Amino acid sequence: MAHPVTHPTTPDRPDLRLAVKDVFGIDSPLVVPAFSERTEYVPETDDAYRFNPDVTLALLAGFLRDRRVLVQGLHGTGKSTHVEQVAARLNWPCVRVNLDGHLGRPDLIGKDAVVLREGRQVTEFQEGILPWALQRPVALILDEYDAGRPDVMFVLQRVLERDGKLTLMDQNKVISPHPYFRLFATANTVGLGNLNGLYHGAQRLNHAQIDRWNIVTSLDYLPAEEEAAIVRARVPSLADERGAELIASMVAVAALTRTGFQAGDVSTLMSPRTVITWAENLEIFGDLALAFRVSFLNRCDEAERAVVAEYFQRCFDRELDVSYALTAEPAQSAP
Structure with a gap:
């Protein structure tokens, strides 16, 4: 759902209070701060998200x-999207940074750069x-x-830390966080490293740092009915009765791979993202088995x-x- 980008006069702090029960349908007395206007950093609202x-x-x-909230879970559970969709409903500016192996300290903190000022470098x-x-009032x-x-x-x-200050040694400057700066993180593990071989590149994290996260929560895959509803929303051509039956069976295959993974029968499992990809590829090829392969x-x-x-x-x-090869047989219609 598209929303207009507002002008630069967007409030520097939340100017609304929203009841969690009304916005998220959760039976809770919590009332949370929110912004009345959107900026270009507010994520788009996904109405299909559960x-x-x-x-x-x-x-x-x-x-x-x-x-400080750390969200842990298997791939494809929607960890980062979960944070973004909460921010979207609060109109809270949100920025994602991927801590891949190429992101270094200068990217995070800053660095000296040559710029052109009045014709001079x-x-x-x-x-x-x-x-x-x-x-800034940003959720990072x-x-x-x-x-x-x-x-x-x-x-x-x-x-x-509690006060969250940052020292820029190159600038001899100490930055105090904005009162409405918020920090979140997502991870496939909880800092114990790549125990099952599924997430190559995952590091063992310093436990003193893990201890600094105030809340650690875990996100698992959705119930089958909700997962099927998301797939139908993503692939409208399968939203009819026949398509719904097909998607229910696709989600059932995914559930079996997850059970098999936990039992050690297979080393790869299907995430909800994979099920959506399968449905999208079914649209392209018109062949259920080929799309699955x-x-x-x-x-x-x-x-x-x-x-x-x-x-x-x-x-x-x-x-x-x-043993099927991509060119072995022509595409057939889905059953």
């Missing part, structure tokens, strides 16, 4: 009481995303928090594809050829 009540309340506590300090956000989301480099992570240590099966270990094919057969009552 909120997890416990995670939503944890995030709202972050917005209300300036709690001069060197001046350009602040990074952290001091920029810290001085640190994505892939458990993949951050150690030198970057220790920069964040001081910001996670290119969306999920081809990423699985060859030794496990027979198990995944069994999941497919149990849900659709048809065999899946695991």
Whole structure:
């Protein structure tokens, strides 16, 4: 749903109070601050998004009481999107930063850069995303928090303190956070490293830093009915009765892969994002089995594809050829 971008006179602090029960449909007496106007940094509202009540309340506590909130969960559960969609309904400016291996301390803090001033080249300090956000009413989301480099992570240590001040040593300056600056993070693990081999690049985090997060919450996959509703909303061509039955079976396949992953039968599982991709590819190819192969099966270990094919057969009552090549047969219509 598109919303207009407002002029620069947007309030520097929240000017509304919203009842959680009215906005999110959660039975809670909480009343949270919000902005009456939107800026270009406010995420677009996704009407199809489904909120997890416990995670939503944890995030709202972050917005209300300036709690540092870490959201942990498997891939595709919608961790970052959850924070964004809460911010969208509060009209709260929100910025995401991915802590990949290429993001360094200068990107976070800032660095000297040569700029052109009145026709002359001069060197001046350009602040990074952290001091920029810290001085504004912005919700900063640190994505892939458990993949951050150690030198970057220790920069964040001081910001996670109660007063959250940041020292810019190059500038001999101490920045105090804006009263409505908020900090969130998402991670696939809880700082214990890549225990199951699923998330290569995840780091073991300093426990003194993990201890600085006021709230740690976990986001799991949605119930099957809600997951199916999201897929139907994303792929309207499958929103009729026949399509709904098809999507229900697709979600059932995904659930079997998750159960199989927990039991150690397969090393790859289907996230809700993968189910949506499967439905979208079904629109393109018009062949349910082909769409499944290119969306999920081809990423699985060859030794496990027979198990995944069994999941497919149990849900659709048809065999899946695991040795299929993309050019082996023409696309067929979905059953």
